[in-house]
Amino acid sequence: MTGRTGPLVVIGDALLDVDLNGVSRRDCPDAPGAPVVEDARVRHRPGGAALAAWCAALRNRRVVLVTALGHDAAGVRLAELLGDAVSLVTLPLLGRTPVKTRVRADGRTVARLDEGAGRAALTASTARLAEVLDSAAAILVSDYGRGLTELAEVRRLLAERAATTPIVWDPHPRGSDPVPGARLVTPNAAEAGGADGDPRAVALRAAELAERWRAGSVAITLGADGAVWADARGDHRRVTAEPLSDPGDVCGAGDAFAAHTAGALADGDDPARAVARGVAGATEFVRAGGAAAVGGAAAGFDPQPSALAVTPGGDALAVAEEVRSRGGRVVAAGGCFDVLHAGHVSLLRRARSLGDCLVVCLNGDASVRALKGPDRPLVGQHDRAHVLSALECVDAVWIFDEETPLDALERLRPDVWVKGGDYTPDELPETPVVRRHGGEVVCLPLLPGRSTSGLVESVRATSR
Template sequence: MKVTVVGDLLLDVDINGTATRLSPDAPVPVVDVAGVRRRAGGAGLVATLLKRDGHDVTLVTAVSNDDGASHLRRALSGVALLAGSPMAPTPTKTRVRIGSHPMVRFDEGCAPAAVPECTAEMRAAIESADAVVVADYGRGITFNEDIRAALANAARRVPVVWDPHPSGSQPVTGVAAVTPNLVEARALSKAAGLDDAGLDPAGLDQKGKHVAESGRQLLEHWQSNAVLVTKGEAGAVLVQAGGSVDVPAPRTSVDDPCGAGDRLAGSLAVYLGLGLGLEDAATRAVSDASAFLAEGGAASLIVDTDAMEPEHPAPAPPPDKVTAVVELFGKQPNGPDGVHFAQAVRGKGGTVVATGGCFDLLHAGHARTLAAAREMGDCLIVCLNSDQSVRRLKGAHRPIVSMEDRAELLLALSCVDAVVVFEEDTPEECLARIRPRVWVKGGDYQPDELPEARLLATWGGQCVTVPFHPARSTSGLAEALAKVG
């Protein structure tokens, strides 16, 4: 799908480290920095996520000419960047994390800036899109009258989803949906002189009807088709002219909610662009945002690798095939190379296929299943149970072959492009990070009966089964080897 993102570009900087002692100067933790990672934020994050999903993305924004802008351009590789007049300095948000826990954030240059210019190419990108996302971060891009006129015209033809900001401009008339969170909705209600009594910023004690009433007032004020007020872990309330409906969120353990609104707005625009109704699209978008946070949110993204400054830099993976990497989830601060590889394939518009298992003794049945799976897309990633996982599933006598050797044997097959080892008993977390379009299983299953089917459906993936080959099994081989021994 051709998606145009219109909005303000930010540079997000993550400083990750550990803290084991207090400073002698003051009772504050000393952070031993393990790595610094820079990525595109704001409208840049929306564009990054949509590009990762395989869409044709154009970003209409304004970019400075300072050092921060150079990091942003690298992070947005693969996104068509149409920029107005330069802004200085680049707005930068720096987060310090100890482990996975945010400790403090520093904002630089984030005050509203001069309204940037609009070029003919920027207008054309808005007018030719299949869906438009406006990521307003209050820096000025949505105040440009030419851009607003192009957005108003687009809203008559395709879905336009507007993620607002208290310091930003009012959404143009007729957009498909406006997506404020509770805090933003309260600030926007006050700015418009509306009654915001039902909008507690914490969102902990809100009755759905109170949020719905405030959403209805915003709906009338903005003259949009819908308002989707998000409530964090409590989900969202979708308000339309005919009434409102609660949209629950899946239960998710969240350390840092950064990026959830960007994920939701982008997904909502895509689902509407595919022709789904507002309620169905909102339900799926909320699920996408929850899944994104379960993956680690914005901090989990692997982008702008040229700008990463780890304490011990890792070698870059080969461009065409990952051949010597065995990764364990939770062990690598920058994420598994198999995940990076999947993102690269999606970024080029390719189809990612995945399959999984123990593959303890590789046999002809495995080879046929893997070859069939590879034919279904542009790459095949194998989710491999770790030794500990195999032991829990198969017993103390298994595995027969170590995970390093199992991974090496799999990677020796021409049909396998990458291997990712997972520690859990099931591959759900592994799949949530890889996000394959197709998940392949061997056996006599109905695809919709597979336990992974519901997870893949959250990002539009599907489960496929291939025939099981009888008389070829690891257990049979193990028994035969025992007789030989």
């Protein structure tokens, strides 16, 4: 697949989300059944289109958010939370920045307070907006019914670019219909209407909506049941989500799905595969704590929060599922890959030739320290993953913190597991897991004289 250049542009309605997290030990005396929430802690996080942009930026992706913000404390706080990881292009807002406050007791939402009914407006030239949209590798429209997608000039600019730029439209019950030509529209079951029941009926409804909206395709999201994708011709696919033992806080999962799906289209994936990556990404978002893990009350935006960035198995699972769905072989290879060199590249190219996709299981920083010592790694896990992802032979990267990737392999179930070095399969701790799922283990020799440890010693000797 060939990705497009340029940023992912998210355009839509941004909100400031606030969580009041406390505990409840008793009910309110004058309102039986209403909990008294005590010891509440305040947590701010980006919401709406801002959350979608935040999720997209986690993958070291360039993201531009086009949204309307008020000149008020909520608008300033929202910009602070996004920080430098998301570039902001602001439009005028008539009224106050929307704020949604969840009151939560013992991990359960007991009430929500909504403030600010500001609506987007265009009071100046749209030249800057047109320039940003022209630069996009893909466009995500995150409609929260606050008026931005109703603006005639915004709709015209989006419609003009639909023929050349992939557009994902995430609709809202109080929002506007997608512009004709959108590559993919992503309603949930309630927004789709008549989408309950058998997956075949859901696929039929998705095809009907694709025809009605004149969209390339529609993916109806089904929460823990994944999504059903279909186009107007009737081609369809069901994408299941990996079961979670404790779903926890699912707030924001739809935004995570839309962000990962749009990012996949920017990477050059077709819509069906993009939906698979979206489902996997949303699952990982919920697994990592969902909205409760986003942002911070004081620290603002962290472009690499540990819970969300250290478990990037979502893309790997989506890649594996897509390859298996067409009868292909999934290959996985493991290693630290600290200071990538010719030996690494040779190993990965040979591994990729054994199947139809290659997932690299990458030792995280804690794992490398345990294996190599306190002065390693030389390169952090996110930079190592970014470099590996740039290789044409690598389809996905999965970071793990344990000394061996046994948990990753249990979930990935590769057809081939590749390890470099002078091992035999029976010496490897991963072999029983791989073979239990019907896979084979292949040990490939390394190029002589190439190793990161050797490079480190050579540099140290030279500097003495």
